[in-house]
Every structure is written in C-alpha cells, then in structure tokens.
Amino acid sequence: MPLTAKRPSRWSWRTLLPWGVGVLPLLCGLAVMRWQTEQELQANSRATAKEVARHIEDILDSLDAAAHRLLPKAGQPCDQVQLELRIELTRNAFVRSTNLFDHHRLYCTSLYGDFDEPVKASDYTSGQLWLMNGNSVTPGQALLAYRVNQPEHNDRGAITTVDGRHLLTALRLIGAGNLVKLHVGNHWMGSDGQVHDGDPPTAAIAAIQYASTRYPFHVHTGYSEGKRAALMRSRYPALLSLLLMLGVVAGAACRWQIRRASSSRNELDRALDADEFVPYFQPVVRKGDYRWAGVEVLMRWQHPREGLVRPDLFIPYAEHSGQIVAMTRSLMLHTAQALAPHAALLEDGFHIGVNITADHCRDLGLLDDCQTFLQHFPPGRVVLTLELTERKLIEPTPITLELFEKLHAMGVMIALDDFGTGQSSLNYLRQFNVDYLKIDQSFVAMIGGDALSLHILDTIIELSGKLALGIVAEGVETEVQRDYLARHGVDFQQGYLFARPMPANELLLALAARPGSSQLPQGSTPEIMRG
Missing domain, CATH: 3.20.20.450 (EAL domain)
Structure with a gap:
C-alpha cells in the first residue's frame, strides 16, 4: 500500500531500469552475434575471393599454355599457321579464339584467317590482360584477352581469348550469395556479365579485395547490407529466443528487486x-x-x-x-x-x-x-x-x-x-x-x-x-x-x-x-x- 500521497514519476529511474536490464542481455547477445556473423562473413568472403581467383587462374593457365605454344608461329604467314591456331581451339575448352600479331598489327586469327587490326600494348594491363566488352564478332559480350610476346620481339606475339560466360560461371557458382567482381585494369565485371569502366563499388559488408599473385587481376567480394541480419535470423533463431527470454527474466527480476527494495x-x-x-x-x-x-x-x-x-x-x-x-x-x-x-x-x-x-x-x-x-x-x-x-x-x-x-x-x-x-x-x-x-x-x-x-x-x-x-x-x-x-x-x-x-x-x-x-x-x- 502507498506510504505517501505522491505518486512516483511515470518515467523515473525505477521505471526505466528494469527495461534497461531486460534489454541489456539482448543487446549484448546481438552484439556478440553480430561480431561472430561479421567474422564468418569475412571468412566466407575471403575464401570465395580466393576460390574465384584460383578458378580464373586455371582458365588463364589454359590460355597461357595455348599462347606459348603458338608464340613461335608469330611472324609466319597466316596461311601456314591458321590450322595450328584452330587446333589450339579444339585442345582447350576455355579458349575461344587464338590470334597472332606482328609489328603491333593483328594479322592472323583462328576465325577469319588473314586479318588486319592494330594491337596496342597499352590496352592490356601489365601488357597481359584486357577485359573487353565484346568485339566485332560478339559485341556487348564480355571477353578476356591474354597477350604474350616473343622475348626478342615486343611487337610480335600471340593473343588468346576466353568467353566471358566461363568467367561468369565462376562468379555466379563459386560466389553464390556473394557480390563477386572481376577487376582487370580499368574495367570490371560483376555477376550480371556486363563489363563496366572504372573501379568496382565496395561491398557494404565483409568487403575483400584479393589480388592474384600470378596474373594482373583482382577479385572483389562482399555482401549487401541486409545479408548480416538475414544470416543472423536464419542461423540463430533459438539463441535469439533464448536472449529474449533471458531479457524478460532479467527485467522482471530487476523490477521485483526494485519493488522489494522500495517496498x-x-x-x-x-x-x-x-x-x-x-x-x-x-x-x-x-x-x-x-x-x-x-x-x-x-x-x-x-x-x-x-x-x-x-x-x-x-x-x-x-x-x-x-x-x-x-x-x-x-x-x-x-x-x-x-x-x-x-x-x-x-x-x-x-x-x-x-x-x-x-x-x-x-x-x-x-x-x-x-x-x-x-x-x-x-x-x-x-x-x-x-x-x-x-x-x-x-x-x-x-x-x-x-x-x-x-x-x-x-x-x-x-x-x-x-x-x-x-x-x-x-x-x-x-x-x-x-x-x-x-x-x-x-x-x-x-x-x-x-x-x-x-x-x-x-x-x-x-x-x-x-x-x-x-x-x-x-x-x-x-x-x-x-x-x-x-x-x-x-x-x-x-x-x-x-x-x-x-x-x-x-x-x-x-x-x-x-x-x-x-x-x-x-x-x-x-x-x-x-x-
């Protein structure tokens, strides 16, 4: 029963403290789960970046092997080496086209034979890779070109290309649920298969940039803003329920103690x-x-x-x-x-x-x-x-x-x-x-x-x-x-x-x-x- 005629303030500390004590376990638990989820997403994002990079390196290894086999043919007449170019296509599933250039001119291709088009080393990152937004045959379809030149002739060498769909497979399947982007020089490609200019946007959560140690490209991974909350809801429903229950019990115990102390x-x-x-x-x-x-x-x-x-x-x-x-x-x-x-x-x-x-x-x-x-x-x-x-x-x-x-x-x-x-x-x-x-x-x-x-x-x-x-x-x-x-x-x-x-x-x-x-x-x- 009341001992004074005055009523306690509606928002006094005695009223607010049980709420604070009740919310504290939930907030602490959420903070721990958030940190643990962040660490897990970071680890997953890093592993995805490494796996995508390894898969692209395997593709580039195939292009590199084909290019080096064709490298001695560079400078020879196209009608003598065109068959060799086409044979390389059948040997390697990743190679879409093979090409030879001499005096900075593309003069022979596996598709057209004789050809004439300038080749600029500056288009290739580190003189090796060029992420292209298609060519005259398949405009608007991503291509990754790999270029090597003869040691004694910088203006003579071989170029092999891989279809962007092979790259897209790596981005979509290996990086499922992740925002994965392939970054080559001033161009990048995401899971939409389109090549964009400039640097790729940084992911909101668990952003990782992994650089290949063998080829001049980067893999960017990360997650969208809602990924953390979605993962917490799917991964910790029982724990969230337990924290909520502990919060209710703690708040009720605090309220009882305050009422007892002020009884x-x-x-x-x-x-x-x-x-x-x-x-x-x-x-x-x-x-x-x-x-x-x-x-x-x-x-x-x-x-x-x-x-x-x-x-x-x-x-x-x-x-x-x-x-x-x-x-x-x-x-x-x-x-x-x-x-x-x-x-x-x-x-x-x-x-x-x-x-x-x-x-x-x-x-x-x-x-x-x-x-x-x-x-x-x-x-x-x-x-x-x-x-x-x-x-x-x-x-x-x-x-x-x-x-x-x-x-x-x-x-x-x-x-x-x-x-x-x-x-x-x-x-x-x-x-x-x-x-x-x-x-x-x-x-x-x-x-x-x-x-x-x-x-x-x-x-x-x-x-x-x-x-x-x-x-x-x-x-x-x-x-x-x-x-x-x-x-x-x-x-x-x-x-x-x-x-x-x-x-x-x-x-x-x-x-x-x-x-x-x-x-x-x-x-x-x-x-x-x-x-």
Whole structure:
C-alpha cells in the first residue's frame, strides 16, 4: 500500500531500469552475434575471393599454355599457321579464339584467317590482360584477352581469348550469395556479365579485395547490407529466443528487486533506522477546569522528501507487517527523551497514552519497554496508559493475561481505544482488566444531531460508570459537545476544541505558559495556548 500521497514519476529511474536490464542481455547477445556473423562473413568472403581467383587462374593457365605454344608461329604467314591456331581451339575448352600479331598489327586469327587490326600494348594491363566488352564478332559480350610476346620481339606475339560466360560461371557458382567482381585494369565485371569502366563499388559488408599473385587481376567480394541480419535470423533463431527470454527474466527480476527494495516494509525499516518517526502530542483535558491532565502520543513520519506523512498512510501497514512493535518502542523512547528533561512542567500523575496492538501482546517484551519509559521520569510524575486498538484481534492467551497483570502491577493503565466501533470491545471488557474507555469520535460528532447515536453514547457512559471505569471522549470540536459530555460526567475530553496534535517543543512551550508554571524549556519563549 502507498506510504505517501505522491505518486512516483511515470518515467523515473525505477521505471526505466528494469527495461534497461531486460534489454541489456539482448543487446549484448546481438552484439556478440553480430561480431561472430561479421567474422564468418569475412571468412566466407575471403575464401570465395580466393576460390574465384584460383578458378580464373586455371582458365588463364589454359590460355597461357595455348599462347606459348603458338608464340613461335608469330611472324609466319597466316596461311601456314591458321590450322595450328584452330587446333589450339579444339585442345582447350576455355579458349575461344587464338590470334597472332606482328609489328603491333593483328594479322592472323583462328576465325577469319588473314586479318588486319592494330594491337596496342597499352590496352592490356601489365601488357597481359584486357577485359573487353565484346568485339566485332560478339559485341556487348564480355571477353578476356591474354597477350604474350616473343622475348626478342615486343611487337610480335600471340593473343588468346576466353568467353566471358566461363568467367561468369565462376562468379555466379563459386560466389553464390556473394557480390563477386572481376577487376582487370580499368574495367570490371560483376555477376550480371556486363563489363563496366572504372573501379568496382565496395561491398557494404565483409568487403575483400584479393589480388592474384600470378596474373594482373583482382577479385572483389562482399555482401549487401541486409545479408548480416538475414544470416543472423536464419542461423540463430533459438539463441535469439533464448536472449529474449533471458531479457524478460532479467527485467522482471530487476523490477521485483526494485519493488522489494522500495517496498513498504523496506521503506519503514529504513525510516526506523533513520529515526524519522517522531512523536506528536494531543492534550487530554479533565472535566471541571479543563486543564491538561495528559497527552496522547501520536506517531508522525518526518520523511526526508515527502515531509510530514499522515499516519493513515503508514500505520495500518506497519500493524499488518508487525513493524509497529519496533516503531512503538522507538516512539516511546523519543517521547521519554523529549519530556523527561522537563518533567517539572508536568503535574504529578500526568497521563501519557500510547497506542498498542495485538502484536505488542504476543510476548512480555512490552514490559521492558514500559519499564524503560517510566525510568526516565521521577516516581509518580507520569502515568503510562496503553490504548488497545482493534484493527487486529487480541487473543486472551496466557501470555497476554500475564502481560496485562504485570503491567497493572507496574502501575501501567489499560484503555480501550475507539470504544463502540470494534467487534470485540465488549469481549475485551470481559476478558481483560481495563481502566479506561475512549469513546470514538463518531459518537461525539452526533451530539446535537442523531438521536440513536446519542442513546448509544449515553449507554457507553452509563456502562463505564457501572463498571467503575474512567472514560475519555475523543474528537471534541465544539462547545456544545464539550458541555454535553461534561453534564453526563465524562472524566476526560480530547479534540481540536482544546488543542491539535503538536510536536514536543510546542507542547513544552504550552505547558510552560500555563499559570503557575515557572520552568521553561531551555532556549524557549512562552507561547500562550489553550488548556
């Protein structure tokens, strides 16, 4: 139950922290999986580049072998060597055409025989490879030309070509799922089979550039942006589910721990350790002269952030949790420490009432608390009155009966608080030795109004007289109520008409300001208050 009237901020750290803790395992797991996936993609991309390069090197080895076999024929008449050119085509499945050039002129081809076309060494990367976007026979279809020249004649040699479809097979099959590109000089070809000018674009993920050590070409590999996420979804669905579950469990555990740490029980324990429960005093006046005959000690919570907390926000929970015993013990100690140094301001027999519940009656520890309280005052100066509340039923066990008997022997009086409203008030009269009845303020409020409530009030007053019990009326707020109770012989009255609950320093000032009082609390000035 809430202990303060204020609600926590909707977006306070207590609200956000469980979400953060819940998301943390998922984020950490995703980061690890992302890193592992990146490493895997890098390894796959590097392996693909090497494999594609090896396959293209094998193709170029075939072209190189054919070219070197034809190299001695360069410079010879075309009609004498054309058959040799065509024989090389049948020997090697990768070779599409064979050609001879002399004086930088292509003069003989396996397809046309005699031919005349200039050959520029500058078109070939390192004088060896030229990735072409087709030729006069197959325009727009990729070709890779391999050129060698005779050692003694730079302008004479052989040229062999491979169809781009063989290269495309390597790019598509070996590099399936990968963005593979063959880069030769200022030209490159991708899996679309088209030759493009310039440098190939860099892949978004796991970009690898592998250079052949035997021929002047590069293989570029990598993956598109969505590949990493797709691989993580396909590779780690169970792990993602586990991380999500761990996140939920971690968040729930964090929320439970925060709620536990900030629970009512823990907050009350913290406040008790910090001495935040302070006594407030409401005077009780006697009939006749209406002088203060005593006070009821009321517990207030001086919260460091919320200020003074109303008792109805924490007393019921403290009674429910059993913490009220320790809180009452602390309250009695603070009361004694506040009033005992100024005991001269109190008349002999000054009543000090403290509320107790069923939890106080389960063992004899209350005897020590009362004994400690009374030892602070001169003998006979104060009369301690324990007021039994009925929010929890007090069982007439042997320990309870022994407790009340020893309390009476000690001079402690017992009062029934809010008499007439609980279900066990009459049972308490029969089972326990009670000294006072406190009439609930709901009956006092009906004075001058509801006739039935007045009859009940009169009956309670009459009952107390027959049982020789003292009687205290609570909640007196008007003079009509005061005079009615006085006419009917009520011994003591308590309420806002006489004084509101006040802290110890105000009580001491009021006591010191009474006629006949000569002592003031140290460092205080008198303040006239009713009573």
